[in-house]
Amino acid sequence: MTREQYMRRKRLRLARNWALLILICAAIVALMTRGILWLLPKANALLAGPRSFEAASYSGTGYTFDADDARLILVNANLPFAGEPSPTLAPANEDGTIQLEAEAADAYRQMSAAAAEDGVALVLSAGYQDADARTAAYEAQKQQYLEKGKTEEEAASLSADIQLPAECNEHGTGYAADILSSDYPDRDTGFDTTRAYEWLTAYAAEYGFILRYPEDRQAATGVVFEPWHWRYVGTENALAIRASGLSLEEFLALQKAS
Ligand SMILES: [Zn+2]
Structure with missing residues (x-):
């Protein structure tokens, strides 16, 4: 190998190493950027807490009441x-x-x-x-009060606060x-x-x-x-x-x- 050939190889190797280094650095930067971008909204949500649900504002204009609705x-x-x-x-x-x-x-x-x-x-x-299901629901509620020692009348009155009778x-x-x-x-x-x-x-x-x-x-x-x-x-x-x-x-x- 002549000295010139040797120097040429050395330069080539140097260039290849630099190219590799730059590529690896670029890959690391890209990965880190992706990671940060992925993490940011999550960290933000964590810090801000869950989004609150808020009703849209309502002006009431244009509302007409229909008694037959x-x-x-x-x-x-x-x-x-x-x-x-x-x-x-x-x-x-x-x-x-x-x-x-x-x-x-x-x-x-x-x-x-x-x-x-x-x-x-x-x-x-x-x-x-249906009527049967509503009756059953009311009777079940009343039964709970009867079991707690209430009278028939008391049980009916207390039940009606929670579970209305079938027809109501x-x-x-x-x-x-x-x-x-x-x-x-x-x-x-x-x-x-x-x-x-x-x-x-x-x-x-x-x-x-x-x-x-x-x-x-x-x-x-x-x-x-x-x-x-x-x-x-x-x-x-x-x-x-x-x-x-x-x-x-x-x-x-x-x-x-x-
Ligand atoms: Zn209900």
């Missing part, structure tokens, strides 16, 4: 059904075991899908109930939906601490559902706070009712008076 049917302890209702039903939950009135069922399915996109798994635990229970309309979540399947007031309840409070009205028995309207509804019991009234009505801050009883009375 069937979706605004009022049923309570003072207003029992005139006759047993026979709504057109459709399956509302995924396995089709629970039905709601057809329009309400469609709205529920849309709402449930939207909640799922926000990471909230709604569970429909009750919808339409709006689950017969097909418009009432008991909604819980996969992480909180119990029908008790603790449901109001869940992400699902927060989501429903923010967005259910956009799908036509209102909280039927709010905590601060018990005097008007005659029923204790039921964070799981939502009532379909249609989107326009639901937005107006929620904006009013009133119960369905008070809202209807106000609209009919004006």
